[in-house]
Each structure stands twice: as structure tokens, then as C-alpha cells.
Amino acid sequence: MRQFRGRTEDAAAPFLDAKFWTPGMSVAGKVIRMFESENGPCAVLALIDPVKADGKMDEIVSIGNLTGFRMALQAAGLESLQVGDHIHVECTGKTSTEKGSPRVDFAVEVNRS
Numbered sequence: 001m002r003q004f005r006g007r008t009e010d011a012a013a014p015f016l017d018a019k020f021w022t023p024g025m026s027v028a029g030k031v032i033r034m035f036e037s038e039n040g041p042c043a044v045l046a047l048i049d050p051v052k053a054d055g056k057m058d059e060i061v062s063i064g065n066l067t068g069f070r071m072a073l074q075a076a077g078l079e080s081l082q083v084g085d086h087i088h089v090e091c092t093g094k095t096s097t098e099k100g101s102p103r104v105d106f107a108v109e110v111n112r113s
Contacts, residue, residue, distance in 0.1 A: 011044075013044050013045075013058070013062045014058055014062065015061070015064055016061050016062070016064075018066060021106075023092065023094070024090070025091045027047055027049075027051055027088075028047065028049070028089070029046050029086070029087065030046050030087075031081050031086075032045065033083060034080075034081065034082070037065065040065035042062050042063065042064045043062065043063050043087075044060060044061070045087065067103050067104075068104045069089070072108040073108060073110075076109075078110060081110065084112070084113060085110050085111070086112075087110050088108070089107075090106065091106060092107050
């Protein structure tokens with residue numbers, strides 16, 4: 001018999017939300033896990049270089065289903081990321097919307113085996 005154990009705290013990774021992204025900010029890493037949220041698919045990335053998220057330096061972060069991110073993936077011909085993907089994400093700016101908060105725009109590069 002095989003046994004598996006896990007804790008929520010072991011899987012939690014801070015989100016790189018819209019406030020995190022400023023023009024020119026970029027991250028690169030490998031998708032190590034996918035999960036669903038109420039807003040759609042999210043990816044957990046093991047970063048090449050840590051970033052400051054939630055007030056501390058993190059090597060593992062989550063990137064959610066931000067509209068601009070989803071649009072950039074679709075422009076690349078992808079509906080979502082997959083475990084094992086190597087990704088480079090860069091914020092290219094922000095676009096005003098009628099909803100009050102601007103959309104964060106991205107350029108993405110995904111390498112998949």
C-alpha cells in the first residue's frame with residue numbers, strides 16, 4: 001500500500017495579482033502544478049529568479065487567470081498552461097477598461113516538450 005500526505009501550507013504559493021505587475025516586470029520558470037480557482041485555471045511556477053510577492057522573496061508563485069494573461073496565451077495558440085511548460089511572462093503595460101480597474105497586458109513565451 002502507498003500512502004500520500006499533504007498539507008495546504010505546503011501547496012500554497014503567493015499569487016502574482018494585478019497589483020504585482022508593472023510595465024517591464026517579468027518572471028520566468030517552470031509550471032510545477034495546475035489548479036482550478038473560481039476564476040479559472042491557475043499555474044504554480046518554480047521561478048528561475050525569486051521575486052518579491054506578499055512582502056517576501058519567493059521562488060514558487062501562482063499566476064492566475066488574469067484577462068490579459070489569458071489573452072496572451074490565446075494569442076500564442078494556447079488555452080492554458082500545462083505542468084512541465086517553461087514560461088517567460090512580461091508585463092507590457094496596462095489598458096483602461098470600462099470596469100474601473102485596468103487590464104494588465106502581457107507578452108508570453110511558452111516552451112513545451
